[in-house]
Structure formats: C-alpha cells, structure tokens
Amino acid sequence: MAATRLRDVAERAGVSIRTVSNVVNGYAQVSDETRQRVEQAVAELGYHPNLLARNLKRGRTGLIALVVPELDVPYFSELARAVVAKARLHGYTVVIDQTDGEPDRERELIMRGASAALFDGVILSPLVLSQADLARRDAAGPLVLLGERIAASPYDHVAIDNVAAASDATEHLLALGRTRIAAVGDQPYDTGETAQLRTRGYREAHAALGLRVDDSLIVSTHKFHRSDGAAAMADLLDHPDGPPDAVFCYNDLLALGAIRTLLTRGVRIPDDVAVVGFDDIEAGRYNTPTLTTISPDKTMIAQLAVDRLVSRLDGRSPGEPTELWAPYRLEIRESTGG
Amino acid sequence: MAATRLRDVAERAGVSIRTVSNVVNGYAQVSDETRQRVEQAVAELGYHPNLLARNLKRGRTGLIALVVPELDVPYFSELARAVVAKARLHGYTVVIDQTDGEPDRERELIMRGASAALFDGVILSPLVLSQADLARRDAAGPLVLLGERIAASPYDHVAIDNVAAASDATEHLLALGRTRIAAVGDQPYDTGETAQLRTRGYREAHAALGLRVDDSLIVSTHKFHRSDGAAAMADLLDHPDGPPDAVFCYNDLLALGAIRTLLTRGVRIPDDVAVVGFDDIEAGRYNTPTLTTISPDKTMIAQLAVDRLVSRLDGRSPGEPTELWAPYRLEIRESTGG
DNA sequence: GCTCCACTCTGCATCGTTGCAATAGAATTC
DNA sequence: GAATTCTATTGCAACGATGCAGAGTGGAGC
Incomplete structure (x- = not known):
C-alpha cells in the first residue's frame, strides 16, 4: 500500500537515490547497464514519482486552475474544453473548479489557489468577484480574467466586445423590421457587469437609428438558465401592450427557454x-x-488566455496588464428567419 | 514575488516557526498575546500556507480527481456538478479532468494521478479503458468506477441497470403500439460496453413480448453526439422498408440530433x-x-461514488469491491406523447 | 608512471511544512 | 522553599524529491 519511493528503487537496483532520479528524469550521463537495472527496478516496483515532492522542490506544478461559475452551463463547459486543449499544447494540465457563484469560493480559489503553490496560475471567469476582492489578492501566481470586464484591475483580461456584439444582434433584429424588441437578461446590480454591457449595446443600436427604447421591454433575470428565459418570456407575452415582435436574450440558455415558452403558447418563430x-x-x-x-x-478566447498566462509564467511579457479582445460573429439561423 | 513562508512570519512576529504553524493550524495552546502577534504578521505579509509542502508532510491532499471523457457533454457536466457538491460535504475538493476519450490520457490519469500523491482518490468514468489496463494499475489511492461495467475489476463500481433501463424504454414504445422501433447508438466493439447493455435491454423488451427484432433497425454510431444522432436518423428515414415508427436513442444528445432531423424532414413527433x-x-x-x-x-450516482471513495480513504469499509446500483426512472414527455 | 580528462555515480543540503518530544518558565501544591 | 504540575513555546527530524558540487573510476596522452 505504501507508495514506492526513489529510495526503494535505489535499494533494489543497488544504486544511489540520486542515480535513480537521474534515470527517471533523463538527466546526466548514465551507463546503459545502470540505466537498464534502474528501469527494471522501476518497472518491478511500479514506481511513479511523487509529484507533490517533485513540485515542491522544483517550485512549479504544471497545473493551471480554471475557475468557472457553473460547469453545467454549456458555454463554460465548451470554453473549458478549449482551455484544456490549448493548455496541453504548452505542457500544462488544467484543473477545473466550479464556484457555483459563491463569492467565498471564488475568493478562496484565487487567493489561495496560486499562492498555495498548488497551481502555477489561474484563469478566472468571475461571477461575483469585485474589483476590491481582486485588489486584495496577494497571491504570487499570475491570473487572467475571462469575460467580465472589471475596470482597472491589475490583471490581464480576455473578452469580446460585449457592447458591440449586443448592438449587432439588436441591429439585426431592427433590420428585419422589428419594432418592439425585448431584451432578456439584464442585471442592473453589482455583479451583472456583462449584462449591463449588453443592455448598453441594445440601447445603442436603437439610438443609432434614432429609435426610443421601451424600458418595460428590458427584463431582468436572476440567473441565465433556461428556466429564467422561459419565465421571462411568459411575462413578456402578457405585456400590457401585447407581446414583443423580437427578443434578444443575453445568452443561449435564456433564448432556448424563451423559445420553449413561445412554442408552447403557439407563437410562431x-x-x-x-x-x-x-x-x-x-x-x-x-x-x-x-x-x-x-x-x-471560444477557441480564440481560450488561446489568448492560455498564451498570456503561459507567457507570464515563463517570465516573458512582464509588461502591464492588457485587455485582449477575441472576435465574435453574428450567426444568423432560423430563429430570425436565416 | 517570492511567496512568504512560515519562516518569514516567524521572524516578523519574533517567534519560532513551530509556533506560527501552531497558530495557523489551531494546534496546541498559544497565549492570546502571541497568537495576536502572529496573526498580525500573517496578515501583514499576506501569508498562505504552501499546500504542496503541507500535503507532502501530511500525506494527503484533500483532492479527488474526477476523470470524464468529455466535459461539454451535458451528462458529464451535470454529473460533475453533483460530484463536486457531494465531495465538498466531505471536505474534499474535486479536480475535473477530461480525457477526450484518449486511451493514453485515461491510463495516465488513473495510473499516475493517485500514485503520484497529487490526488487522494480517483473517480473514473472510463470510455476506453480495458480490464487489463485496470489490472495493471499499481497506484495507491482508491478508485471508483462510474458508468461502464468492467467485469470483475477489483474496484468499486457505480452504475444504473442499463439493461433494465433500456428494456423499460423500449417497452414503453412497444406499449404505445409501435412496431418498428429503431435503436440508435449501438457500439458493437470493445469499448462500447454500455451501448451493448442497452442493446441487450432493447432486445429483451422485444423478446418478452415474443417479438422479433429487425437488426437493420439497430444503428451504430461512433460517438454519442447530436451530429451522430442526426446522421443516424437521416439514414433511418431512408430505410428500404420505410422509416421506423419509433426510435430509442442511447443518450439524449443522439435523440436531440434525431429530433432535429425528423422536424427538418417534416416528420411529426x-x-x-x-x-x-x-x-x-x-x-x-x-x-x-x-x-x-x-x-x-445523478445525485445518487455522485453520492454513492463519493461516499464509497471517502469511506475507503478513511480506512472504513476495507471490504471487497462492490457494485453499487443507482436508481433510474422513465420520464415520459412529449416526444412519446406524454 | 604520472597527469589529466571524461564519464559515472554519489552525498549533502534544501524545498516549506508538520509530528514528536522536550524545554523553559510560570503557577500550584505541600 | 522544594517538588510538582501545567502552559507556552521550541528544536529536530522527516515527508520524497532535485540542484549542486564532488568523488571515484578508467582510459588517453606524454
């Protein structure tokens, strides 16, 4: 049961601990005969290096933490997949952690995760973390933020232009001749910065055409799940001025929930x-x-985040924290007549 | 940049390293005055214990690895969420790892993961791992298998009764009066053990009613994604004897892909x-x-797996490896007229 | 035969922490 | 005042690995 150690292998092979280490790591010159003897002992004993000890000595672990709010939200799991793939190219293993949007969990992970030397760096998609929290961070390892823009944070940050994207989406609906466009997913409080940016884009698209926005068509949701979208859509269908003729949802889950409600009520899309x-x-x-x-x-988001983190880890790019922008596209499909 | 160590705190507070350790861990008796001095030094220096060193010394990490094939497959991300939640109740943190179904990755993780002392235990949802691979495992930590049944493996194993469940699903369709029921997702090769169990259930349901199965209605798919389901359904619609009147898909993604094809072709569901x-x-x-x-x-699956793993870790239940069965239900909804 | 060098191999110290056992000092007892 | 108990604190060794510098070999060179 007790794991075999370098020492056990050394005894068996009749060499020093150091030599076994050299063989295992491919360091230095080792004669063929010794190497074979050691390798045989390794195989017989089923030796695997204790990574804890190795990492402690080496001062790095090769692990990157990816911290996301909810893993079963497809956006995050798809992103996670991309991050895992990109990180592997650089020889890093990604450890995925889910916070459930609990502030304490988020804090704990960015504070302790890296400084505790368990991870070399952290990629964080913050849901609730404030600028103050980040400022208080004293951890050693580098941190890259995803998604949310937290103004003036001392960290690198990868995002898409939420305002422009939301504006494009809204503009697309306006171009279809829709006049009463609802927005679903606003979060006019502290932690809803992304949502607020999307609302701004929604307003700007209207403003660009000199159109007024009916604020009663902007619906807040607590979360971004299908159920929230379904509920919000139900409310909108009962709007005093009648239902809207278009809906811009701040994520796909909201949209899928909304579509479900629409189809259930016999509304055509x-x-x-x-x-x-x-x-x-x-x-x-x-x-x-x-x-x-x-x-x-998403692939680009993952790549930008990982590349930046790795270059910080390598000591390259010691410069100022940067905003990195990933591209986006409007995919026109059936739900708007595409 | 260099992380602060116990020693730095000790110097600052004018006490021994050991005393700082005692304060940090709440061990032993420490006078209020000393405690406060130490705590202040900790705060000022922003000290966090180096988990690598601590874990090395303590011989455990508090980490459990959850190894799944694909994280962006909803079943796995939903399961992962449940496992994370259950493990936290026991004070363990779950590290999620994705193998992409690459055999080497799976092997590496179960072989090295635990024996390398990085994780205390592993929960594995094997996709390609064979019984031989498992037998070759020499790692120290306990391992719990999910989903697949790998016959006679020396490990605990949590699953649902795939044969019975598939039989129930098929029986439901037969009870609706359907006579040409297709099965989508068979994998008649090595690694498709789960699929084969579901095929068996499909056959048993027919046999129970004395019905013959038309083997040309059993469609294999390489993977279990929406695209596979969509493609398989397209083939079935072109079946020489005409389309089937029901489809049993071996997972929901296949089914959703199949539904998309059906609706696109104007077939009513x-x-x-x-x-x-x-x-x-x-x-x-x-x-x-x-x-x-x-x-x-899924909650029960997660709970059974975590409980079993934790009890092995605690040295409780040193007994034989066990098959643990989680319950399942047939949820009847609109796609069969519910 | 001696020096020198290349090649192997090894011992010691160390990474940052905690377990153990012991110490110094204060408080208590008789 | 000496013996005893208790409290607060500490030093040493160890977890398992690697960095570094050094120590044995044997052979080449003169």
Whole structure:
C-alpha cells in the first residue's frame, strides 16, 4: 500500500537515490547497464514519482486552475474544453473548479489557489468577484480574467466586445423590421457587469437609428438558465401592450427557454417573434428552430488566455496588464428567419 | 514575488516557526498575546500556507480527481456538478479532468494521478479503458468506477441497470403500439460496453413480448453526439422498408440530433415517430417536443461514488469491491406523447 | 608512471511544512 | 522553599524529491 519511493528503487537496483532520479528524469550521463537495472527496478516496483515532492522542490506544478461559475452551463463547459486543449499544447494540465457563484469560493480559489503553490496560475471567469476582492489578492501566481470586464484591475483580461456584439444582434433584429424588441437578461446590480454591457449595446443600436427604447421591454433575470428565459418570456407575452415582435436574450440558455415558452403558447418563430441568443452553444445549433446567436470565438478566447498566462509564467511579457479582445460573429439561423 | 513562508512570519512576529504553524493550524495552546502577534504578521505579509509542502508532510491532499471523457457533454457536466457538491460535504475538493476519450490520457490519469500523491482518490468514468489496463494499475489511492461495467475489476463500481433501463424504454414504445422501433447508438466493439447493455435491454423488451427484432433497425454510431444522432436518423428515414415508427436513442444528445432531423424532414413527433432518449439532460426538458428519457439519478450516482471513495480513504469499509446500483426512472414527455 | 580528462555515480543540503518530544518558565501544591 | 504540575513555546527530524558540487573510476596522452 505504501507508495514506492526513489529510495526503494535505489535499494533494489543497488544504486544511489540520486542515480535513480537521474534515470527517471533523463538527466546526466548514465551507463546503459545502470540505466537498464534502474528501469527494471522501476518497472518491478511500479514506481511513479511523487509529484507533490517533485513540485515542491522544483517550485512549479504544471497545473493551471480554471475557475468557472457553473460547469453545467454549456458555454463554460465548451470554453473549458478549449482551455484544456490549448493548455496541453504548452505542457500544462488544467484543473477545473466550479464556484457555483459563491463569492467565498471564488475568493478562496484565487487567493489561495496560486499562492498555495498548488497551481502555477489561474484563469478566472468571475461571477461575483469585485474589483476590491481582486485588489486584495496577494497571491504570487499570475491570473487572467475571462469575460467580465472589471475596470482597472491589475490583471490581464480576455473578452469580446460585449457592447458591440449586443448592438449587432439588436441591429439585426431592427433590420428585419422589428419594432418592439425585448431584451432578456439584464442585471442592473453589482455583479451583472456583462449584462449591463449588453443592455448598453441594445440601447445603442436603437439610438443609432434614432429609435426610443421601451424600458418595460428590458427584463431582468436572476440567473441565465433556461428556466429564467422561459419565465421571462411568459411575462413578456402578457405585456400590457401585447407581446414583443423580437427578443434578444443575453445568452443561449435564456433564448432556448424563451423559445420553449413561445412554442408552447403557439407563437410562431420567427414570424411572430424573432429570437436571438448569445454564446453559440451546441444546443442552439440543433434546436428547432435553430438559434440565431452571437458566436464568440471560444477557441480564440481560450488561446489568448492560455498564451498570456503561459507567457507570464515563463517570465516573458512582464509588461502591464492588457485587455485582449477575441472576435465574435453574428450567426444568423432560423430563429430570425436565416 | 517570492511567496512568504512560515519562516518569514516567524521572524516578523519574533517567534519560532513551530509556533506560527501552531497558530495557523489551531494546534496546541498559544497565549492570546502571541497568537495576536502572529496573526498580525500573517496578515501583514499576506501569508498562505504552501499546500504542496503541507500535503507532502501530511500525506494527503484533500483532492479527488474526477476523470470524464468529455466535459461539454451535458451528462458529464451535470454529473460533475453533483460530484463536486457531494465531495465538498466531505471536505474534499474535486479536480475535473477530461480525457477526450484518449486511451493514453485515461491510463495516465488513473495510473499516475493517485500514485503520484497529487490526488487522494480517483473517480473514473472510463470510455476506453480495458480490464487489463485496470489490472495493471499499481497506484495507491482508491478508485471508483462510474458508468461502464468492467467485469470483475477489483474496484468499486457505480452504475444504473442499463439493461433494465433500456428494456423499460423500449417497452414503453412497444406499449404505445409501435412496431418498428429503431435503436440508435449501438457500439458493437470493445469499448462500447454500455451501448451493448442497452442493446441487450432493447432486445429483451422485444423478446418478452415474443417479438422479433429487425437488426437493420439497430444503428451504430461512433460517438454519442447530436451530429451522430442526426446522421443516424437521416439514414433511418431512408430505410428500404420505410422509416421506423419509433426510435430509442442511447443518450439524449443522439435523440436531440434525431429530433432535429425528423422536424427538418417534416416528420411529426410523436405521431409519425416517437423518440426516447437516455440521461435526462436539461436540454431535453426544454426541447420542443420535450424528450421522453431514462433519467438516472445523478445525485445518487455522485453520492454513492463519493461516499464509497471517502469511506475507503478513511480506512472504513476495507471490504471487497462492490457494485453499487443507482436508481433510474422513465420520464415520459412529449416526444412519446406524454 | 604520472597527469589529466571524461564519464559515472554519489552525498549533502534544501524545498516549506508538520509530528514528536522536550524545554523553559510560570503557577500550584505541600 | 522544594517538588510538582501545567502552559507556552521550541528544536529536530522527516515527508520524497532535485540542484549542486564532488568523488571515484578508467582510459588517453606524454
């Protein structure tokens, strides 16, 4: 049961601990004969290096933590997949951690995760963390932020231009001739910075055409799940001025929930109500109708984040924290007549 | 940049390293005055214990690895969420790792993961790992298997009764009066053990009613994604004897892909073709039509796996490896007329 | 035969922490 | 005042690995 150690292998092979280490790591010159003897002992004993000890001595672990709010939200799991793949190219292993949006969990992970030397660096998609929290961070390892823009934080930050993307989405609906466009997913409080940016884009698209926004068509949701979208859509259908003729949802799950409500109530999509989402998750591509959506380049987001983190780890790019922008596209599909 | 160590705190507070350690861990008796001095030094220096060193010394890390094939497959991300939650109740942190179904990755993780002392234990949802691979495992930490049944492996194993569940699903379709029921997702090769169990259940349901199975209605798929389901359904619609009147898909993604194809081709669900899935992912509950499916109790699966792993870690239940069965239900929804 | 060098191999110290056992000092007892 | 108990604090060794510098070999060179 007790794990075999370098020492056990050394005894068996009749060499010093140091030599075994050299063989295992491919260091230095080792004669063929000794190497074979050691390798045989390793195989017989089933030796594997104790990574804890190795990492302690080496001062690095090769682990990157990816901290996301909810793993079963497809956007995050798809992103996680991309991050894992990119990190592996650099020889890093990604450890995924889920916070459930609990502030304490988020804090604990960024504070302790890296400084505790368990991870070399952290990629964080913050949900609730404030600028103050980040400022208080005293951990050693580098940190790259995803998604949310936290103004003036001393960290690198990868995002897409939420305002522009939301504006594009809204503009698309306006161009279809829709006049009463609802926005679903606003979060006019502290932690809803992303949502607020999308609302701003929604307003700007209207303003650009000299149109007024009916604020009663902007619906807040607590979370960004299908159930929230379904509930919000139900409310909108009962709007005193009648239902809207289009809905811009701040993510695809909201949109899929909204679509479910629409179809249940016999509303035709896109004829009666056009729907646009945000994130381009796989579910939207197979829904009926397929979902028009803003498609952030997740691969690029992952790559920018990982590249930046790794270059910080390597001591390259010691410069100022940077805003890195990933591209996005508007994917026009059936839910808006595409 | 250099992380602060116990020693730095000790110097600053004018006490020994050992005393700082005692304060940090709440060990032993420490006078109020000393405690405060130490705590202040800790705060001023922003000290956090180096977990690598601590874990090395203590011989445990408090980390459990959860190894799954694909994180962006909803079944796994939903399961992962449940495992994370259950493990936290026991004071363990879950590290999620994705293998992409690469055999080497799976092997590496179970072989080295635990024996390398980085994780205290491993929960593995094997996709490609064979019994031989498992037998070759020499790692120290306990391992719990999920999902697949690997016969006679020396490890604990949590699963649902795939044969019975598949039989129930098929029986449901037969009870609706369907006579040409297709099965989508068979994998008649090595690694498709779960699929084979579901095929067996499909056959047993027919046999129980004295019905013959038309083998040309059993469709293999390479993977279990939406695209596979969509493609398989397209083939079935072109079946020489005409399309089937029901489809049992071996997971929900296949079913959602199949539904997309059916709706695109103007086939009515469930009137022309009834569809049943497997896994009960959230997407199926918001699809139109909502998806009838086998719903494994994921919370229970997570709990059984974590409880068993933890009890092995604690040295309790040193007994034989066990098969643990989690319950499941058939959720009847719109895609079969529910 | 001696020096020198290349090649192997090894011992010691160390990474930052905690377990153990012991110490110095204060408080208590008789 | 000496013996005893208790409290607060500490030093040493160890977890298992690697960095570094050094120590044995044997052979080449003169």
